[in-house]
Amino acid sequence: MDVRKGQWTEEEDSMLKAYVTLHGEGRWNSAARFSGLRRTGKSCRLRWLNYLRPAVRRGSITLEEQLLIIQLHSIWGNRWSKIAEHLPGRTDNEIKSYWRTKVQKQAKKLECDVNSPKFRDALRYEYTPRLIEQISRAKHESPSGQLTYGNETESVQVDQILLPESSSETQVTYGSTVAETWGIDEQSNGNGWLGGGDYWMESEWCEENIWFLQQQLYDDEDDVI
DNA sequence: AAGGTTTCCAACCGCATTCCT
DNA sequence: GAGGAATGCGGTTGGAAACCT
Structure with a gap:
């Protein structure tokens, strides 16, 4: 399977969010495999931790x-x-x-x-x-x-x-x-x-x-x- | 307004560590 | 205990946005 790289699309974000909401964090390779995303587990993990996680704060460093x-x-x-x-x-x-x-x-x-x-x-x-x-x-x-x-x-x-x-x-x-x-x-x-x-x-x-x-x-x- | 330069940050890569069989 | 897979971490990079001339 060809693996996608580069910027994440809104659709990909939604797919990852949905998967994590359902199955929880962790098991990133499974997330990559079964969510329908053509991404590596590492890429999914990074996207979740750095961007999609609800606790992530945006804005400049205080x-x-x-x-x-x-x-x-x-x-x-x-x-x-x-x-x-x-x-x-x-x-x-x-x-x-x-x-x-x-x-x-x-x-x-x-x-x-x-x-x-x-x-x-x-x-x-x-x-x-x-x-x-x-x-x-x-x-x-x-x-x-x-x-x-x-x-x-x-x-x-x-x-x-x-x-x-x-x-x-x-x-x-x-x-x-x-x-x-x-x-x-x-x-x-x-x-x-x-x-x-x-x-x-x-x-x-x-x-x-x-x-x-x-x-x-x-x-x-x-x-x- | 246009082109060049700098800044910023999302995402990738390679290595290390941890986990599982 | 060994070996492979999965995960985590820190360094680096590419490209978009902001800024400058």
């Missing part, structure tokens, strides 16, 4: 998600699926893509490797505090200090523990350069590579995530960077 990705990447490296486990609705593919297109681009601008100590310091001591500050500022600007997502309201605490200890040496070394390169300043409203747009409305930053992050930072403090 500030909170950016922060979480950066912190988790400093702990786990390119373990995209592991990182994705802590970003509800986001796929490893999306996070990988974000990292490549946004973060690696900044490393390139700084003329250093994304895994170099220079860039990791820049993330840790320059970018992360600014990101947290932006999140805090936006939080205070919203009524009652709470974030609202659709009909839900969820309180958010961005604890100071997330702020890395200031490093005067690093500030001197990288401060202005990094800020200039990333196009962020004290009054930035997040329209640079930080994202922008309606990130509050899309946020799923929750206390559980923050708690988890804090635990990781405590536990791995000595292992990281």
